[in-house]
Amino acid sequence: MGQTVAALRPLLEKHPNDARVLFEVADAFDVSGEPALARIYYRRALDNGASGDLRRRCLLQLSATLSTLGLPAESGEAIAQAREEFPQSVAVGAFAALSLPAEGRRDAAIGSLIMLLTDLVTAEELVRYKPELRATAEYLISLDLATDR
Numbered sequence: 001m002g003q004t005v006a007a008l009r010p011l012l013e014k015h016p017n018d019a020r021v022l023f024e025v026a027d028a029f030d031v032s033g034e035p036a037l038a039r040i041y042y043r044r045a046l047d048n049g050a051s052g053d054l055r056r057r058c059l060l061q062l063s064a065t066l067s068t069l070g071l072p073a074e075s076g077e078a079i080a081q082a083r084e085e086f087p088q089s090v091a092v093g094a095f096a097a098l099s100l101p102a103e104g105r106r107d108a109a110i111g112s113l114i115m116l117l118t119d120l121v122t123a124e125e126l127v128r129y130k131p132e133l134r135a136t137a138e139y140l141i142s143l144d145l146a147t148d149r
Contacts (some may be wrong), residue, residue, distance in 0.1 A: 111140030
């Protein structure tokens with residue numbers, strides 16, 4: 001990815017405030033194993049008007065990068081913002097669930113993933129079990145909510 005970063009530099013110099021360019025630079029740094037630099041460029045992309053799918057991807061990837069950097073609170077803030085702005089996004093729902101164990105909420109993580117499964121999978125063999133799966137998911141989520149008090 002070093003070549004990609006190098007190829008993007010002239011584009012970045014020409015368009016230093018373009019959210020798409022900033023996102024692509026962040027992504028290249030992320031993939032090349034430089035999360036600290038990726039973090040800077042994801043934030044700049046957000047600050048420079050990333051919108052729609054680009055904003056969703058930026059928030060998701062920023063959350064993952066912050067987690068990689070050992071910043072679970074900041075990661076949680078980014079995923080919470082993504083959940084608020086993109087409540088119907090399956091990817092955001094999945095990553096939100098995957099972020100819960102870092103907060104010590106393993107039951108809620110499993111429950112949230114089961115809830116996604118019941119919401120999205122339409123396989124005939126699963127449909128009949130959806131009420132039971134949903135009830136189990138709600139129970140698992142409630143376990144972590146009960147311990148938060």
